[in-house]
Amino acid sequence: MSDKTLVHKKNNQLIAKLVSVVMLMFLFGYALVPLYDVFCDITGINGRRFVQSTPQISGLNESRLINLQFTTSVAPDMPWKFSPMTKTIEVHPGENKVVKFSATNISPNTVVGQAIPSVSPGIASLYLNKVECFCFNRQELKAGEQVEMGLSFFISSDIPEDINTLTLSYTLFNVTAVNQNKQPI
Template sequence: MSEDKETGGLNRTLLGKLIVVAVLMFGFAYALNPFYRQICEALGINVLTQKDGTVSADTNTQIDTTRSVTIEFDGNAQGPWRFRPVTHSMTVHPGELATVMYEVVNTQNREVSAQAIPSYAPQSAMPHFKKVECFCFKQQTMKPNEARQMPVVFFIDPALPKDVKTITLSYTFFEVGGLDKTASK
């Protein structure tokens, strides 16, 4: 009988240790996602939204009317939609607030979530392209066959090097999360 008590005590001790290990594993897995995001963001890898010189709307700037910069706009769709800029280029003075609209149409009969990633040419212009408002700041969820116009409000920092006369802002708009499993049944 004492062997049964001893075995039962060992089993309870082992069960307690296993529960502690399972709780620790769950806690580690729960904390891993935000930890991973912070590491990727700090290293600049696998980041959905780039830190590209975004600013708040109340940033005070001075307009440099002595020079002009041509901004060219481009849109690339990677998924079930049409995506394009409404205006393909505009000329602005550094420091001048400007708005451009991008149009997206979900061509599917299902709801989709998407994210836009910006890129700049020349790359040296990126820190000088200041966005006040942009659809690229967050994921966009679009209903079936929905069409939407989305703004980008920006200005060019007057500290932009004088030899940069043209900047190309290109967005790649892609589906996030893949196909909804209920929609494919």
């Protein structure tokens, strides 16, 4: 009956549309990954920025002092000692500063580490500009080796009035396996 072939055709068209919705939503699930990164880079809301800035020459605001705190932690499988050599520092917005972090490989092997920054409150990460940071690169330490790693930064002079204290925390991950393209971590 022609009625039935008509229903058949209608069904197939509808199924095709619905299946494409399913496919698109699966891709959308994956698209959330880059979207999330872009969104976070623009808004700074997850406090995790790797953007490298050029040093600031003007815009020093000596009327304000921002209290900046540094904390560190290491991932459970990371055999390093890692600590900030300056725990807190007071800086004027626009002022270029350098602080040091100390890392020691206490294992008998060469280990490669990657530090991941996180700023709290998250939104403040937009105003904490890293000119040079050990987190831009992986660090390789031989057994027992100790290094001082530098962070050069400045705080933008347009930092909102209500942000007076910032915490910058680094977590150090063991990426030795990934670095040699061998096994997953």
